[in-house]
Amino acid sequence: MKIDAPASGHPAALGPVTDGVPRKLPRAARRSEVMPKPVVTALAKPTAQFSFHLKPADIARHLDRFVIGQREAKKVLSVALCDHFQHVRLTLEGREAPHYQKQNVLLLGPTGVGKTHLIRTAAELIGVPFVKGDATKFSETGYVGGDVDDLVRDLVRRAGGQVRQAEHGIIYLDEVDKLATREPGAGRDVSGRGVQTNLLKLMEDGDVPVVSPNDMTGQLQAAMSSMRGAGGGQPDTINTRHILFIVSGAFSGLADLIRRRLARSANRDARNSADALLARLTTPDLVAYGLEPEFVGRLPVRVACHSLDTDDLFNVLRRSESSLIHQYERAFAAYGIRCEFRDDGLRRLAELADAEATGARGLMTVCERVFRELKFALPSSRVRRFAVTARLVNNPKAELQRLLGRNR
Ligand SMILES: Nc1ncnc2c1ncn2[C@@H]1O[C@H](COP(=O)(O)OP(=O)(O)OP(=O)(O)O)[C@@H](O)[C@H]1O
Ligand SMILES: [Mg+2]
Numbered sequence: 001m002k003i004d005a006p007a008s009g010h011p012a013a014l015g016p017v018t019d020g021v022p023r024k025l026p027r028a029a030r031r032s033e034v035m036p037k038p039v040v041t042a043l044a045k046p047t048a049q050f051s052f053h054l055k056p057a058d059i060a061r062h063l064d065r066f067v068i069g070q071r072e073a074k075k076v077l078s079v080a081l082c083d084h085f086q087h088v089r090l091t092l093e094g095r096e097a098p099h100y101q102k103q104n105v106l107l108l109g110p111t112g113v114g115k116t117h118l119i120r121t122a123a124e125l126i127g128v129p130f131v132k133g134d135a136t137k138f139s140e141t142g143y144v145g146g147d148v149d150d151l152v153r154d155l156v157r158r159a160g161g162q163v164r165q166a167e168h169g170i171i172y173l174d175e176v177d178k179l180a181t182r183e184p185g186a187g188r189d190v191s192g193r194g195v196q197t198n199l200l201k202l203m204e205d206g207d208v209p210v211v212s213p214n215d216m217t218g219q220l221q222a223a224m225s226s227m228r229g230a231g232g233g234q235p236d237t238i239n240t241r242h243i244l245f246i247v248s249g250a251f252s253g254l255a256d257l258i259r260r261r262l263a264r265s266a267n268r269d270a271r272n273s274a275d276a277l278l279a280r281l282t283t284p285d286l287v288a289y290g291l292e293p294e295f296v297g298r299l300p301v302r303v304a305c306h307s308l309d310t311d312d313l314f315n316v317l318r319r320s321e322s323s324l325i326h327q328y329e330r331a332f333a334a335y336g337i338r339c340e341f342r343d344d345g346l347r348r349l350a351e352l353a354d355a356e357a358t359g360a361r362g363l364m365t366v367c368e369r370v371f372r373e374l375k376f377a378l379p380s381s382r383v384r385r386f387a388v389t390a391r392l393v394n395n396p397k398a399e400l401q402r403l404l405g406r407n408r
Contacts, residue, residue: 020232051127067114067118070306109305112360113175114359151173163235196294197294207237210234210238213234222236275283308360328341338385339388371396
């Protein structure tokens with residue numbers, strides 16, 4: 001079979017598989033508007049056209065616009081994503097590297113520090129189908145097996161029914177720490193181990209039927225369209241070999257476990273912060289935590305997200321393009337009201353959110369509280385603009401009365 005030359009020099013990563021195209025592309029991607037379109041490659045089997053020519057720094061730069069801090073995580077993730085999607089591209093060009101080992105990623109870190117945000121933002125940039133699942137959901141149902149496969153099927157749904165495109169997607173599985181079986185105190189039943197076992201095959205190279213064996217209607221429809229020859233050439237199984245798995249969890253207590261290990265080895269670093277301790281994570285730590293060695297072994301890339309301090313939270317509001325403040329600006333703008341955030345107001349919001357100890361999620365809790373009365377009263381008032389200052393954040397009700405009094 002003749003393989004066309006790879007489309008070299010095309011810096012954009014966006015193939016036709018777009019699941020939410022980023023609003024603005026990084027400079028490298030924008031340049032693509034004047035670059036030649038990628039050559040459509042002839043492939044062994046009919047498959048999605050896929051062009052990926054991003055470099056790790058392109059991805060990290062894009063992530064910087066939306067996610068504050070997490071430099072190490074951005075770096076590690078960018079490299080893993082580039083490795084993976086370069087490999088996918090070469091494979092689709094018929095140049096698959098032999099013995100390639102997939103770089104599935106384990107992302108650790110406390111709640112609300114940007115784990116999901118990082119992955120979602122990166123998936124949007126690369127333009128591959130993306131699904132997010134929750135590991136805790138699987139054990140709840142009782143029959144563990146089907147659910148893990150459902151994630152893969154969800155990916156097909158995300159790819160608009162295109163199995164070939166789904167086969168190059170990203171599956172993001174949150175709360176995998178809850179699958180641990182030996183975690184002291186929170187001792188989970190065997191189902192956690194069962195889910196890990198089911199994931200093993202998929203994380204490496206598995207085949208999942210496109211229609212769930214439990215889905216009677218789907219089975220019937222599939223049978224009928226194949227009788228009519230209306231299957232559209234769609235395969236009936238999804239192969240997971242090129243699906244990238246990214247798993248994450250807060251892993252509470254893991255830092256203490258590492259601290260004890262270091263203390264035993266008379267290591268002075270044992271007094272380090274949780275963030276510093278997680279940076280020294282080893283496979284035996286994860287096994288001691290209660291994950292199966294085979295499961296951990298399929299997650300070669302590991303990186304911890306650090307907790308966010310007040311400055312970080314301030315920057316999440318002030319600098320992130322996905323900042324919550326835009327949501328409030330838009331909400332008030334819908335009533336013709338201009339809401340201006342001042343730095344002292346943002347800092348106060350960040351301080352209050354820090355006290356919540358739920359990372360950037362605290363910002364939402366705090367903003368909801370602060371803006372509650374204003375959101376109710378201002379749309380029906382004559383107030384056309386107001387500033388979010390430290391004074392307003394400290395006492396929103398008094399500030400509301402003042403605004404209403406002034407605009408009577
Ligand atoms: N580092 C960050 N920079 C900018 N925004 C952030 C950051 N961390 C969190 N956020 C904001 O907070 C929201 C929640 O964060 P996210 O969903 O990424 O948390 P998480 O780390 O996945 O937490 P959990 O373990 O609870 O799932 C995001 O949608 C985003 O708006
Ligand atoms: Mg999350």
